[in-house]
Amino acid sequence: MKFVEPQVFLIGETRIDAAQVKEMLGAIGGSIATEWFSKTQKASRSEGELLTEVAGRLCYKSFGVGLNPNVTKIRQSSEEYIQNTLSKGDGSIFEHATCTFAFINVSRVFTHELVRHRVGVAISQESLRYVRPSELSFWLPPELAGKKAKVKTIVENIEGSYKDLEGEFDWESMNFDVKKRITSALRRIAPDGMATSIIWTANHRTIRHVIAMRTAEAAEVEIRYVFDKVARTMKEKFPLIYADFEHTELPDKTRSWRPKYVKA
Numbered sequence: 001m002k003f004v005e006p007q008v009f010l011i012g013e014t015r016i017d018a019a020q021v022k023e024m025l026g027a028i029g030g031s032i033a034t035e036w037f038s039k040t041q042k043a044s045r046s047e048g049e050l051l052t053e054v055a056g057r058l059c060y061k062s063f064g065v066g067l068n069p070n071v072t073k074i075r076q077s078s079e080e081y082i083q084n085t086l087s088k089g090d091g092s093i094f095e096h097a098t099c100t101f102a103f104i105n106v107s108r109v110f111t112h113e114l115v116r117h118r119v120g121v122a123i124s125q126e127s128l129r130y131v132r133p134s135e136l137s138f139w140l141p142p143e144l145a146g147k148k149a150k151v152k153t154i155v156e157n158i159e160g161s162y163k164d165l166e167g168e169f170d171w172e173s174m175n176f177d178v179k180k181r182i183t184s185a186l187r188r189i190a191p192d193g194m195a196t197s198i199i200w201t202a203n204h205r206t207i208r209h210v211i212a213m214r215t216a217e218a219a220e221v222e223i224r225y226v227f228d229k230v231a232r233t234m235k236e237k238f239p240l241i242y243a244d245f246e247h248t249e250l251p252d253k254t255r256s257w258r259p260k261y262v263k264a
């Protein structure tokens with residue numbers, strides 16, 4: 001067995017096609033809209049935020065005064081615009097842009113909790129029906145830090161029992177379908193804490209919600225640990241969409257993140 005640490009990789013995110021956006025804005029709002037876009041794009045730090053703002057402003061044609069006779073002034077900066085939509089609870093515009101994360105060396109405890117979040121997500125999880133482990137990897141929760149040697153022995157014993165049972169089968173003679181069925185049966189022996197991996201895509205509305213729920217002090221330690229990393233990445237890469245998130249330090253060195261605007 002080996003001890004591992006959960007790892008978080010942001011492996012994908014929504015990009016825009018700036019030429020197409022500009023052409024579209026020209027079609028609906030002429031030079032007022034295209035000039036707004038050029039100015040906003042130059043100041044923008046993230047394409048996901050830019051897309052969110054384009055989508056939001058399209059609703060009222062608020063790219064500039066003169067496009068919608070009902071609009072006599074507009075919010076000039078992206079900071080002001082995004083902050084206002086968050087404060088009003090206009091959460092749906094935050095569904096346009098997504099991020100894709102790879103969570104590696106996470107346990108089945110973690111993945112089971114993660115997949116409870118149903119809305120606005122796509123999931124691909126390592127199949128332990130297909131993938132037969134050659135070694136058990138395990139993350140040691142801080143609560144067991146003082147018992148590392150004992151945990152190691154326990155996991156090694158399980159690993160040994162797994163190998164024993166695995167050795168009862170003639171793998172060479174099996175076709176892939178039979179291997180899959182035996183592998184799936186054998187995984188029942190493995191512990192919940194066994195490390196695995198999962199790819200998780202979610203839109204920003206969902207990421208905001210899951211960060212708030214899963215970094216709460218009452219949340220389970222591993223998902224809190226992982227979503228603390230997610231929150232830090234989101235704050236850095238999407239400073240406007242996550243501007244209202246503030247954190248408190250928890251005794252186990254993770255952070256609990258709370259948004260000012262919960263409904264969004």
Ligand SMILES: Cc1cc2nc3c(=O)[nH]c(=O)nc-3n(C[C@H](O)[C@H](O)[C@H](O)COP(=O)(O)OP(=O)(O)OC[C@H]3O[C@@H](n4cnc5c(N)ncnc54)[C@H](O)[C@@H]3O)c2cc1C
Pocket residue numbers: 116117118119209213214216218219220
């Ligand atoms: C600290 C903590 C302890 C927990 N303990 C337990 C436990 O003991 N047992 C247990 O089973 N679960 C437990 N959970 C899981 C929890 O009950 C939720 O299933 C999980 O957090 C998913 O959140 P969500 O319901 O907001 O779903 P999401 O899929 O993230 O949905 C986002 C939002 O969309 C809306 N929504 C989603 N689906 C529907 C729907 N079908 N109808 C109407 N509105 C919808 C809701 O407003 C929801 O908040 C716990 C979670 C936490 C954070």
